[in-house]
Amino acid sequence: MNTRADTGANTGADTQATKGANGIEIENLNVWFGEHEDRVDAVRDASLCVPEGGSFGLVGESGSGKSTILRALTGLVPTWSGRMAVLGRDLGRRRDREFYRSVQMVFQDPYASLHPRQSVDQVLGETLSLHGFHDIDRRINKLLDDVGLGPAFRFRYPHQLSGGQRQRVAIARALAPEPRILLLDEPTSALDVSVQAEILNLLVDLRAERGLTYLMVSHNLAVVGHMCSDVAVMQLGEIVETLPVEDMRAGRTTHPYTRHLLQASLGEMAAGA
Amino acid sequence: MSISDPEQPNVSQSWRDWLLTDTPTSRRHARIAALYQGWLSFRGNHMAMFGLFILLALVLIAALAPWIAPHDPFAQDLATRLKPPGTPGYLLGSDGLGRDILSRMIWGARITLYIVALVALVAPIAGLFVGTVAGYAGGWTDRVLMRITDIFLAFPRLVLALAFVAALGAGIENAVLAISLTAWPPYARIARAETLTIRNSDYIHAVRLQGAGPLRIITRHIWPLCISSLVVRVTLDMAGIILAAAGLGFLGLGAQPPTPEWGAMISEGRKFILDFWWVATMPGLAIFTVSLAFNLLGDGLRDVLDPKEGSQ
Amino acid sequence: MSRLLDVEDLWVRFPTRSGMFEAVRGVSFSLGRERLGIVGESGSGKSLTGRAILRLIRPPGQVQARRIDLDGHDLLSLTERQMRTVRGQRISMIMQDPKFSLNPVMRVGEQIAEAYLLHANTSRRQARQKTLEMLEAVRIRDPERVARLYPHEVSGGMGQRIMIAMMMIPDPEILIADEPTSALDVSVQMQVLDIMDKLVRERGMGLIFISHDLNLVSAFCDRVLIMYGGRIVETCAADRLHEARHPYTRGLLNALPRLDAPRPRLEVLKRDPAWRDEPGVSGRQ
Numbered sequence: 001m002n003t004r005a006d007t008g009a010n011t012g013a014d015t016q017a018t019k020g021a022n023g024i025e026i027e028n029l030n031v032w033f034g035e036h037e038d039r040v041d042a043v044r045d046a047s048l049c050v051p052e053g054g055s056f057g058l059v060g061e062s063g064s065g066k067s068t069i070l071r072a073l074t075g076l077v078p079t080w081s082g083r084m085a086v087l088g089r090d091l092g093r094r095r096d097r098e099f100y101r102s103v104q105m106v107f108q109d110p111y112a113s114l115h116p117r118q119s120v121d122q123v124l125g126e127t128l129s130l131h132g133f134h135d136i137d138r139r140i141n142k143l144l145d146d147v148g149l150g151p152a153f154r155f156r157y158p159h160q161l162s163g164g165q166r167q168r169v170a171i172a173r174a175l176a177p178e179p180r181i182l183l184l185d186e187p188t189s190a191l192d193v194s195v196q197a198e199i200l201n202l203l204v205d206l207r208a209e210r211g212l213t214y215l216m217v218s219h220n221l222a223v224v225g226h227m228c229s230d231v232a233v234m235q236l237g238e239i240v241e242t243l244p245v246e247d248m249r250a251g252r253t254t255h256p257y258t259r260h261l262l263q264a265s266l267g268e269m270a271a272g273a
Numbered sequence: 274m275s276i277s278d279p280e281q282p283n284v285s286q287s288w289r290d291w292l293l294t295d296t297p298t299s300r301r302h303a304r305i306a307a308l309y310q311g312w313l314s315f316r317g318n319h320m321a322m323f324g325l326f327i328l329l330a331l332v333l334i335a336a337l338a339p340w341i342a343p344h345d346p347f348a349q350d351l352a353t354r355l356k357p358p359g360t361p362g363y364l365l366g367s368d369g370l371g372r373d374i375l376s377r378m379i380w381g382a383r384i385t386l387y388i389v390a391l392v393a394l395v396a397p398i399a400g401l402f403v404g405t406v407a408g409y410a411g412g413w414t415d416r417v418l419m420r421i422t423d424i425f426l427a428f429p430r431l432v433l434a435l436a437f438v439a440a441l442g443a444g445i446e447n448a449v450l451a452i453s454l455t456a457w458p459p460y461a462r463i464a465r466a467e468t469l470t471i472r473n474s475d476y477i478h479a480v481r482l483q484g485a486g487p488l489r490i491i492t493r494h495i496w497p498l499c500i501s502s503l504v505v506r507v508t509l510d511m512a513g514i515i516l517a518a519a520g521l522g523f524l525g526l527g528a529q530p531p532t533p534e535w536g537a538m539i540s541e542g543r544k545f546i547l548d549f550w551w552v553a554t555m556p557g558l559a560i561f562t563v564s565l566a567f568n569l570l571g572d573g574l575r576d577v578l579d580p581k582e583g584s585q
Numbered sequence: 586m587s588r589l590l591d592v593e594d595l596w597v598r599f600p601t602r603s604g605m606f607e608a609v610r611g612v613s614f615s616l617g618r619e620r621l622g623i624v625g626e627s628g629s630g631k632s633l634t635g636r637a638i639l640r641l642i643r644p645p646g647q648v649q650a651r652r653i654d655l656d657g658h659d660l661l662s663l664t665e666r667q668m669r670t671v672r673g674q675r676i677s678m679i680m681q682d683p684k685f686s687l688n689p690v691m692r693v694g695e696q697i698a699e700a701y702l703l704h705a706n707t708s709r710r711q712a713r714q715k716t717l718e719m720l721e722a723v724r725i726r727d728p729e730r731v732a733r734l735y736p737h738e739v740s741g742g743m744g745q746r747i748m749i750a751m752m753m754i755p756d757p758e759i760l761i762a763d764e765p766t767s768a769l770d771v772s773v774q775m776q777v778l779d780i781m782d783k784l785v786r787e788r789g790m791g792l793i794f795i796s797h798d799l800n801l802v803s804a805f806c807d808r809v810l811i812m813y814g815g816r817i818v819e820t821c822a823a824d825r826l827h828e829a830r831h832p833y834t835r836g837l838l839n840a841l842p843r844l845d846a847p848r849p850r851l852e853v854l855k856r857d858p859a860w861r862d863e864p865g866v867s868g869r870q
Contacts, residue, residue: 061770062741076478097484105482113475117497119303126493130483152296155303160295163627173479192626192797194854197840201851219770226842226851249844264771266844293603313602 021088023052023181023213024073029082031065031072042068043080044237050230052087052180055207055214057224057245059261060234066217067108070183073215074105086181101131104174108186110166114158120144120169121154124176131177143172148202164195171202182207184216188223200226221265225249233258311577321573327566335382344373346380346533355549366551368541374555377533381556384534385563388449388518389511395453397503400460405491405499407461408468419465425458431520438526445534448527452517456510460503467499501578508571512564519560535560589758589791590616590638590676591654591869597633597815598647608633608646610815614868616759616791620782621868622806622823623795626837630815631795635761638793639676640668655759674704677752679781681764683744687736687751694720694732697751704755719750723780742773746780753784760785761793766801778805799826799837808868811837816865833860 031043043065050056058066071077073084075095084091086103107113114123124143128136141151147168158166167187174182184203188196200223207214218224224231225245232242233255241255253259293310297303315321334341343362350371358366365375407418425433430452437451471477472495480494519536521527523543528534530541535556542553597609609630614621625631637648640660653660655675663671672678680686688696697719698712705712720728723746736744745765752760762781766774782805785792796802802809803826811819811834819831829835836854 061772074482076481095484100482100484105479107475107479109475113479115476115480115494115498119297119300121300121303126480126485127483130480130485155297155300156295157303157307170479173483177483193799193837194626194840197842197851198853200842201853204850222842222844225844225847249847260772262844264775310602 021052022049022085023054023087024048024050024056024215025083025085026069026073027083029069029072029080029084031068031077031080033077033079042237043072045082046234046237046239048232048239048242050213050215052213053211054230055216055228057228057231058215058217058234059219059221059224059231061219061261063236064234065237066234067185070105070185070215070217073183074103075099097131100179101177102179103181103183104177104179105183105185106167106170106174106187109190110163110170111158111190113170114166116158119155119157120149120161120172123169123173127173127176133176139176143176146175146206147172148198162195163191164198167191167195167199168202171199171206175206178210179212181213181215184214184227186218187216189218189220196223203227221248221261233261315573315577318573318576320569321576324566324569324571324573327562328570331382331563331566332386334379335386338379338383342373342376342379344376346372346377347531348372355545355552357549358551358555365555366549368538368552369545369549372531374538374552377538378535378556378559381533381535381538381559384445384528384532385515385518385559388445388452389515391449392453392456392514392518393507393511395449396456397460397507399453400457400462401464401496401499401503403457404461404464404466405468405495408465409472409487409491409495415465418461422458422461425455426462428455430455431517434517434521435524435526438521443526443529445528445532448518448521451521452514455517456514459510460506463502463506464499467502468495471495471498505571505575505578508567508574511567511571515560515564515567588615588617588870589655591652592634592638592650593654593869594651595634595637595653596647596649597630597637597642598649600645600647608815609637611865612812612815612817612868613865614810614817614820615870616793617870618789618791619808620785620792620794620806620823622802622809623793623812624797624799624802624809624837625812626797629812631797631812632763634812635678635763635793635795638761639672639678641678670704673700673752673757674755675757676759676761677755677757679745679748679752679760679762679765682768683741683748684736686748687744689736692733692735693739693747697732697747697754700751701754715754716750719754720747722753722784723747723750724776725750740773741769742777745769745777749777749781749784753788756788757790759791759793761795763795764797765794767796767798774801799834799841803827808870810868814861816861817868818860818863818866820866820868832857 026049027047029043029046030041032039032041034040046069048056058069060066068077072080073086078093086099091099121140124140125136128139133139140154144150144153149165149168149172153161153165161169187203188199191199203214204227206212214227216224216227225248228245230242230244231248232239234240235257241253241258243253243258247253248258248262251262253262292306294306297306343364352371353363353367354369354371356363356367358364360366363373363375365378367373368377403418403422407415433455434448434451437454438447441447441450477490477494480490518527519539522534522536523540525540528537530537538556539553542556546553592615593613595609595612596607599606599608612630612634623631623634633642636642638653638660640648642648648661650661655671660668660671687693694713694716697716698709701707701712701715702709716732717728720731725731725743725746731739731743739747765781766777769777794802794806803823806823809821809823809826810817811829811831813833819829819834821829826834827838829838833854836852839852840854842851
């Protein structure tokens, strides 16, 4: 499966200017929480680069700082230093609406990422109107179709949806502004395996159709191996190794921690096979 | 799911299905179905239904006061003063000026509702506003707003209300204002606590990622979630508010005679409390009943609106 | 094989507005001195089965069974008081997240000792001694120090090991572990399972291992029950799970992405409504 990276970038007219440019560039990123003696360094000196249309995975255990990188990128964590650029534009302290039109995020827990008192219609409608769309009615139905839900789900509340359906709504919300980059924060770790397969297939299809760039965070090497072409392994806030997925599959790793992770997840699988 | 089912007996059944559906077909349908399901779980709580029934009766009595009150509440007749309950024409007796207690209580229901409605409008909205802004903004805004709240909380409610009334002058509007001013800080605290948990949730992050500003997030996303717990709290506090209003009336700082406010009526009955018990007791019973009804209703509402705290 | 536990025709029901919801529908299985895995997706009734055995289903939920037999005693006919001595002393349960199972204001050492004192008639001193031994048994390097910690001061993996120590200290015959490692990182997961495995085997206990993770269960258990829609749809030896025949089990296995065998698309499980209605399989031996 070598159809990655360069498949998608030729959609729309404006891609010409940015073609070949990097979707996401992060250099020497430090992220911390708290000040002075309470300061905790969540990410230290991380650098990574995702080509436009590419798909990049960040793996590591809980507390390794992988989700923090996504949160810093989206502006949810303001305390960072270093350089971050999206689609060739350097990011400052504030993100404007233009940024959010090109970068969107899907959260880990679909039970926590939808407002409990808002119907699917309200969630998508508000998102669309915030981004200045006018044909909201048509777009909501289109979005629901795109994520495989259909118009019957439009007026349901989150409690009337299953976990997988909620995650589809969350994906529809992220797709609403027609972004070019999707940040995926463990999008299937709260779901059953059969639902996980559906969501992962959906994400693969969407990327192929729209030429999206993915930056995916996961603790599950198999999921990242399925979705991404390159992987960065994080431990205790640092990226210890960046390698193509093929190398990881073949066990061509240099860092002992990568090997350890690989063994832990392959060991479990081999014992079952 | 056609509502115009040709088979007559099934019409109510299909209405029920329409209301209980998990697959609403329009915005209005979804909202009505959600309301109906809330109503169903509320209906299961008999005590809360009892409370609601009393309060509806109170509203009805207040609305129909001119027609159901047997006497003019202000008409004095010294010839029939201090008649005991059961006297023909004076079902609950008469007071020291010969006015019919029943009629005065019926008219007093209007005043009680007026106080309740005004306080319920002013205090929680002020509290909601202060609390959510403080909770969402954090930092200095939070510190300043919360210290102000603390200052208000540090005064005993009735004493502070007394001070306000003393400054503003006695009267029912001023009493309401004074009660509201002392009632909002707890709501601000609740709203802030809720906001602190809500603001870090993923669905708030998600709207921030759509570029929504703080004003929109507070009013469209945080308020709807705070309101349910505030409604519950206000309902449970209503008893206290009625009592505070009655207390001010009793102290002569609330409604002024001859207004038939229940607290003021008790105050007037105080002079005769040993010999003519009914003069003070009857309005007292009314206050008791309405306060109890609000408490029962609040408990029921909590189970519906706030399932995480309710007794499940 | 000697039977420790024998469950026959277990039902768990919850009344809802739209009628009775049957969460577990006639499950039968037995447990010997073995590691029995129960796998299924959320809503399959696997966790409720575990809880129903310990009678931890609260009203309005209803538990019904022809029998739940522990050494010739029917658990359903015991009083609540007798049931309390069964829980912990004879059947222990480990839950998913240690954060919610440990008392946050009590030092972990005290909690473990308390669990021991509740069931064994000994002195505090001895309980403390036993606590330290137990912490060592779950491979905690510095038991003296860890015993003095509060639950929020320990990591997830260590918390789960402490839970295991606490559940094992009264020497139960049966351990029910409900997703004991799904809140943990992969590398810690294996370690915790290893510890649990060793203790269970050394003491000749029966283990019911409830999980959604097929690979984990097939690697760790002796026998597996696959649950769907409140019924057991298939039962097999754990090492033959990959030869399972039921389309549901097959579908679950194929839905997993695999690092060693990449595919462009994952297979999607197509749920056949008939699965719900077909008769369940008995897991009794």
